[in-house]
Amino acid sequence: MSSKPMDQVTWQEIEAGAILTEPGSARGYNTGDWRSQHPVWTKSRCIRCGVCWTVCPEGGISEEPGGYFDMNTYCKGCGICAKECVTGCISMVPEEE
Amino acid sequence: MIEIRFHGRGGQGAVTSVELLALAAINEGKFAQGFPSFGPERRGAPVLAFCRVDERHIRLRCKIASPDVVVVLDPSLIRIQNPPADLKADGIIVLNTPKTPEEVRREYGFKHTLALVDANRVAREVLGVPIVNTTMMGALIRATGVVKLESLELPLKERFGPLAVKNFNALKTAYEQTVIEERRS
Amino acid sequence: MxxxxxxxxxxxxxxxxxxxxxxxxxxxxxxxxxxxxxxxxxxxxxxxxxxxxxxxxxxxxxxxxxxxxxxxxxxxxxxxxxxxxxxxxxxxxxxxxxxxxxxxxxxxxxxxxxxxxxxxxxxxxxxxxxxxxxxxxxxxxxxxxxxxxxxxxxxxxxxxxxxxxxxxxxxxxxxxxxxxxxxxxxxxxxxxxxxxxxxxxxxxxxxxxxxxxxxxxxxxxxxxxxxxxxxxxxxxxxxxxxxxxxGRRYQPVEKYRTEGAKILLLTMGCLSEVAEVAVDEMREAGLEVGLLKLRMWRPFPFADLRNAVGSAKLLIVCDRALSLGGAAPPVLAEVRSAFYAMRGRPQTASFVIGLGGRDVTPGDFKNIVAQAQEEAQHKPTQEYHIFGVRG
CATH class of the missing domain: 3.40.50.970 (Thiamin diphosphate (ThDP)-binding fold, Pyr/PP domains)
Known part of the structure; x- marks a missing residue:
């Protein structure tokens, strides 16, 4: 599909079968907009085990330099990481109003 | 076009007969259809099977309502199905029976040309089992000449493999033993 | 070979x-x-x-x-x-x-x-x-x-x-x-x-x-x-x-003995061959009847159908399905749509035949043509007929 905004695409510009030929096009969707809360890591209690990274269903956690973890722009704020954290170092904090 | 209707019971091989006949006719360069009376097949239940043979492509896709020939594999079906009810006036009844034409006419009141053979006996003697469908084809061919006897050799071989020889012998024996009596006016 | x-x-x-x-x-x-x-x-x-x-x-x-x-x-x-x-x-x-x-x-x-x-x-x-x-x-x-x-x-x-x-x-x-x-x-x-x-x-x-x-x-x-x-x-x-x-040629709408036909049957599938036999017999009896066989159902061949009808006055559409409670059986609905905007369009008659394995013979097609001809003289009383239904 063309890179035009969706509401300007003509039928001729849509690929046969509405197939999306550009890999990773979902990167353009900033799903982080959806969250009403986000995880905050307390580094002093983090053992850098990576369980949070493993259980995140959305690829919303990235590894930082030094082996610690933090959320990225795709975190939807579901809270699974906080629930599963081995040491309990993650807490969910409401988005600011 | 010649239209032939087989009357049999589920499991007696009426459908196999019409298929083999159609294949024999097609191998001779003719056109043919062989098809069952469509439905749930049940062993022992009365069934019909149909065969059309013509020199040109056949366009009919309906049952045979007014056949040229009826072939009755099992005489007990006469009372149930009354095979000659819609047979053409100059049509032929090919019947599996040990009886003489005189006895058959007296018993059933048939007016049509008769072609009779004791297919049960032939099948028992030649095949070793009382399965009469291939045997009765011998009587049919004797009565009608719809295909040549030898045209059935290949279809029989493809269908029955090593048993084809016995089946062909039964067919040939029935062909030789069939008694034909012209219709009464 | x-x-x-x-x-x-x-x-x-x-x-x-x-x-x-x-x-x-x-x-x-x-x-x-x-x-x-x-x-x-x-x-x-x-x-x-x-x-x-x-x-x-x-x-x-x-x-x-x-x-x-x-x-x-x-x-x-x-x-x-x-x-x-x-x-x-x-x-x-x-x-x-x-x-x-x-x-x-x-x-x-x-x-x-x-x-x-x-x-x-x-x-x-x-x-x-x-x-x-x-x-x-x-x-x-x-x-x-x-x-x-x-x-x-x-x-x-x-x-x-x-x-x-x-x-x-x-x-x-x-x-x-x-x-x-x-x-x-x-x-x-x-x-x-x-x-x-x-x-x-x-x-x-x-x-x-x-x-x-x-x-x-x-x-x-x-x-x-x-x-x-x-x-x-x-x-x-x-x-x-x-x-x-x-050497075997196919068309979206195939014509059978349509030359000079005033009446056309329209069929689909293998009943078309049965209808051919009926057309032969009716032609022999002097009736100007022909047959259109609709081979391509999707995409629907509108132009071919319009051309194939020629100067026929009566088009008898034979459906093998119902549209219960609807305006017309499925094939008739398409065919009528194809002709509605056309000047000098043929009159249509509609018969539903051969439902659920009901045998259809050349004689049935001849009866359908006779009934359609008869009704074409008058104002149609029904949107379509279920042919041969008892009662």
């Missing part, structure tokens, strides 16, 4: 699929389609056909599996009938929307209830709007030819459209008859191996089956509609190419 064979039509179709070197088959057996897939299954098991045959637990799974296999770039085939087609229904729309060139044989059969295993067209008419190419055949030879041509049409990169070949259950599918088979070399030359335009491939990832927001759904549907109607010219090209190779 082509060779002449005698064979049950279902088995002939399985041979056509074999000669097309189908690579992936998923199917669930249902009367009267069974012999086709049963035979294909044994061909695969015996090593006579190098294909994946996936046994599934339902037709819903069969067509879903076909989607997956076709999406990987395999030449994919399935077959079904009646309730099986109905059970596939929600997936059928997805196949065409994804533009996967699956070929499917539908052995046309009535829908329950009451339960009927016999032939009519209610199954495919219930799937009229699934966005597939839909073709009807009249005899074993056509069933073979169109099964081969279907792959070539469907896989054309300008078309990429799943294709259904309809053949009447039992009265065609279960008949042993004479056909001509082409040589494998001819089929191979006519139908090269399938090169998908898109396929699921980890090295070149694409997304198939993404959802569409209201902003874009209409445009996607428009693309589908244009592709299906645009398939028309490619279908004709493929039919012509096959005709040049085999």
């Amino acid at each position: 082509a060779h002449r064979v005698g064979m049950e039509v279902s088995i002939a179709i399985s041979h056509a699929v074999q000669m097309c070197r189908a690579e992936a088959i998923a199917a669930y057996p249902i009367t009267p389609q069974t012999h086709i897939v049963e035979h294909l299954s044994s061909m695969v098991a015996n090593g006579e056909l190098d294909a994946e045959f996936v046994n599934v637990e339902s037709e819903h799974s069969a067509i879903s599996t076909c989607i997956g296999m076709s999406a990987t770039g395999a030449r994919t085939y399935t077959a079904t009938s009646s309730q099986g087609l109905a059970l596939m229904n929600e997936i059928l729309y997805i196949v065409s929307a994804l533009r996967l060139p699956i070929v499917m044989t539908v052995a046309n059969r009535a829908l329950s209830g009451p339960l009927s295993i016999w032939n009519d067209h209610s199954d495919i008419m219930g799937a009229r709007d699934i966005g597939w190419i839909q073709i009807f055949v009249e005899n074993g030879q056509e069933a073979f030819d169109h099964s081969v041509m279907a792959f070539k049409i469907a896989e054309n990169h300008q078309v990429l459209m799943p294709t259904i070949i309809n053949l009447d259950g039992f009265i065609l599918s279960h008949v042993v008859e004479a056909m001509e088979f082409p040589d494998q070399e001819l089929v191979d030359k006519f139908l090269p191996s399938y090169h998908p335009r898109f396929q699921l491939d980890p090295d070149n990832p694409v997304t198939m089956g993404a959802f569409a927001m209201p902003e874009v759904y209409t445009e996607v549907k428009m693309g589908h509609q244009m592709a299906l109607t645009g398939a028309y010219e490619h279908i004709l090209k493929v039919w012509k190419e096959w005709g040049d190779l085999t």
Whole structure:
């Protein structure tokens, strides 16, 4: 599909079968907009085990330099990481109003 | 076009007969259809099977309502199905029976040309089992000449493999033993 | 050299699929389609056909599996009938929307209830709007030819459209008859191996089956509609190419003894041949009757139909399905739409025939013509007739 905004695409510009030929096009969707809360890591209690990274269903956690973890722009704020954290170092904090 | 209707019971091989006949006719360069009376097949239940043979492509896709020939594999079906009810006036009844034409006419009141053979006996003697469908084809061919006897050799071989020889012998024996009596006016 | 064979039509179709070197088959057996897939299954098991045959637990799974296999770039085939087609229904729309060139044989059969295993067209008419190419055949030879041509049409990169070949259950599918088979070399030359335009491939990832927001759904549907109607010219090209190779030529609407006809019958499927016999007999009796045989059902050949009618005054449309509570049986509805805006359009009469395996004879067509002629003199009393219904 063309890179035009969706509401300007003509039928001729849509690929046969509405197939999306550009890999990773979902990167353009900033799903982080959806969250009403986000995880905050307390580094002093983090053992850098990576369980949070493993259980995140959305690829919303990235590894930082030094082996610690933090959320990225795709975190939807579901809270699974906080629930599963081995040491309990993650807490969910409401988005600011 | 010649239209032939087989009357049999589920499991007696009426459908196999019409298929083999159609294949024999097609191998001779003719056109043919062989098809069952469509439905749930049940062993022992009365069934019909149909065969059309013509020199040109056949366009009919309906049952045979007014056949040229009826072939009755099992005489007990006469009372149930009354095979000659819609047979053409100059049509032929090919019947599996040990009886003489005189006895058959007296018993059933048939007016049509008769072609009779004791297919049960032939099948028992030649095949070793009382399965009469291939045997009765011998009587049919004797009565009608719809295909040549030898045209059935290949279809029989493809269908029955090593048993084809016995089946062909039964067919040939029935062909030789069939008694034909012209219709009464 | 082509060779002449005698064979049950279902088995002939399985041979056509074999000669097309189908690579992936998923199917669930249902009367009267069974012999086709049963035979294909044994061909695969015996090593006579190098294909994946996936046994599934339902037709819903069969067509879903076909989607997956076709999406990987395999030449994919399935077959079904009646309730099986109905059970596939929600997936059928997805196949065409994804533009996967699956070929499917539908052995046309009535829908329950009451339960009927016999032939009519209610199954495919219930799937009229699934966005597939839909073709009807009249005899074993056509069933073979169109099964081969279907792959070539469907896989054309300008078309990429799943294709259904309809053949009447039992009265065609279960008949042993004479056909001509082409040589494998001819089929191979006519139908090269399938090169998908898109396929699921980890090295070149694409997304198939993404959802569409209201902003874009209409445009996607428009693309589908244009592709299906645009398939028309490619279908004709493929039919012509096959005709040049085999001498057997096919048209979207075929005319039989229409010259000077005042009355035309219109039929689909193998009853067309029965109607031909009736037309011959009526012509012999001096009646100016002809026959139109509608082969291409989707895309609907509007222009061909309008041209074929010529100067006929009365067009008698024979449907083999009902649209219960609707304005017209399915074929009549399309045909009337085709003519409504046309000046000097013919009068139409409508008869529903052969429901649920009811035998249709040449005599029935003659009675239909007589009844239609009689009624054409008066104001029609009914939108359509269910021919031969008692009571």
